[in-house]
Amino acid sequence: MAFAAPKETYSGKVYEVTIGTEKTAVFGGENVLPFHSFEGTTPNKPVIAYEIQDVSPDDWPETVKNVYAGVSGDPVKWAKYCQDELKADAIALRLTGTHPDRNNRSPEEAAKTVKDVLSAVNIPLIILGSNHTEKDSSVLVMASEAAKGRNCIIGKAQEANYKTIAAAAMANNHKLIAMSELDINLSKQLNILITQMGFDKEKLITDPMCSALGYGLEYTYSVMERIRLAALSQNDATMQPPMVGDVGMYVWKIKETQAAEAELPQWGSLEERGIAWEVATAGALLISGIELLIMRHPKAVDAVRKFISEIS
Template sequence: MAFTPTRETYSGKVYPVTVGTGDSAITFGGENVLPFNSFEGSTPNRPLVAFEIQDVPPSDWPENVQKPFAGVSDDPVKWAKYCQDELKAKAIALRLIGTHPDRENRSPEDAVKTVKDVLAAIHIPLIILGSNHAEKDSSVLIAAAEAAKDRNCIIGKAQEANYKTIAAAAMANNHKLIAMSELDINLSKQLNILITQMGFDKERVITDPMCSALGYGLEYTYSVMERIRLAALTQNDVTMQQPMLGDVGMYVWKIKETTASEADLPQWGASEERGIAWEAETATALLVAGAELLIMRHPRAVEAVEKIIEELI
C-alpha cells in the first residue's frame, strides 16, 4: 500500500515581508505551514540569509572569521561591496557596533555617514542594527533610519526599553522593524502588541525572540521560535505571525568552540572547520524552528546553509 502522509491544515499564516527596492527587493515569510512542510500548504519564499558587516574593523571577531574579509573589512563600504559582488550576498546586515559607549562610542552622525556610504555602494537590501545598547540605539537608529529613508531597510532592534522611538523612526521613514525580546514568548507577543498599538503596521515587524548558539541555550531559542510559529499557524494569533530572525553570527563566533585554538584543544579538530560547522548547524536548527531571516558571518557557513535551504524547500 502506498504511503500517504498525514496532512495538517493551519488556520493562520506568516506575513510576507519585502525588503529593499527595485530589482533587488526580496520577500521572505508568507508560508502557511511549519518550516519546509510545503506538502501541506504553501511556502512561497525562501528564508533570507544576510551577511553581517560592521561599522568598525572586526577586531573582536575570531581570526577564522576575520580571514575571509581580510583587505575589505577595514572599510564598511568595501566590505559591503565585497559581500554583494564577490560573495553574491542577497542582503547585508550592517551592525553599528562602533556606536556602543563601551566601544568606539561613535556618534549618530558617524553612523549616518556609514549608512549613507554603504547604501550608495550597494543595491541589495540592507538591515541596519544598533549596538544593542538600549539608550544609545535610540539616537543612533533614529538618525540611521532617516539617512536610509525610502530604501525599505530593516531597522533594529526595538526592545521593551526603546521601542517607541525606534518604531516611530522606522515608521516615519518607511522601514521594517525588528522587535526583540529576551527568550520569553509572552513578552515577545506583548512587545508586538505594544508596537502595533502605536500604529505601526503589524505586517512590517520581524520578531527576534533572541538567538543563542548551539551548546549555549539554543534549545531555548528553538523552543520559543517553535511555539511562536505554532501560535501563528494553529491558533491564528495575528500578533505572532511575523517572520522571525536568527541573529546567528554574533552568538556563534564568541563561544569556546569557535575561538579555542587547535594548540589548546587538539582533540576538537581543525578550528576553522569547527567554527564554520558550528555557525551552519546553529543556523540550520533555527531554520527548522521557523526562522525566515538569518544574519551570518562566515561565507562557507552561509554557503552550507543556502545548500540546505535549496534541498529542503
C-alpha cells in the first residue's frame, strides 16, 4: 500500500496582527494548525514579550526576581534592560501597582509610567491592567490615551469591563486583548460583543485564559485547539484573531517554581525546575495554538525561541 500523505487544507486563516511603530512585531497569518508548514503557509513565527511591572516584583519567586534585581525598581530601566540586553521582541508592562490591594495607584500615575516607558524604548508595548475589572476600566482608558499613536496592545478587556476598554483602544488605534475564562463559547461571545461596538475584528487578540502546567493546563490546551480548529475548518471569523498566553504570571506563582530542593529532594534543582516549568507551559501552548507569549525568565525565553526556530 503506497503512502499518500493525508494533508489538510482549511478554508479559514488566522488574522495577521502587527504591533509597534518604529520597530514592529508581526504574528498570526497562518492557514494551518500550529507549525504545520508542511501543508500550508505559516508566514510569522510566534512572538515573545518580556513581562515587566510598574512596581518592583516583590511577589515573584527568587529564581526570576533575582534576574532583574538591578533594574526592577524602575519600569523604565527594566524596559530598557529587556530591549537592549535581552533583545526582547516586545515588552508587556503590567500595571500591578494600580490594584487596590497593592499600591492603589491612580490612572494618572499609570499613564505617566506608560509614557515614560514608551519614550525609553522603540519595540512594541503591551499594556496590561492589574486584573481588577473595575479599576482596569479607568486605568486602561488613560493608559490607552497616553500610548496614542504607538500601536500597542491594550489588555485585558473582560465581560465586565470591555465597553470602556474597547472604546479607548479603538479611539487611540491600539490592538485589544479580549479575555474570557476557559470556555470557547464565552470567548466567541466576547469577541462578538466587542466587534459589535465597531471594533475591528482584525485588531483583536483572544486570551482564552492561561494556566500553568499541572494546574489546569489541559483546559487551556484544549480550548485553544478547539478555537484554532473552529477558525480554520469552520472559517469562523470570530475565532480567527491570534491568541495570547500570559504564561509567566501563571507559572511563577505555583509551588513547583518556589519550593526549595531541600524540602522536596525528588523535585530536583529549584532554579532549573522553575525555568523548565515556564518553558514546558509555553511549549505546550505554542503547539495548541498560541501566537503571542508573555514570559518572565530570560533563560526560558531563550529556550522557547530556539525551539520556535527549530520547529518553524
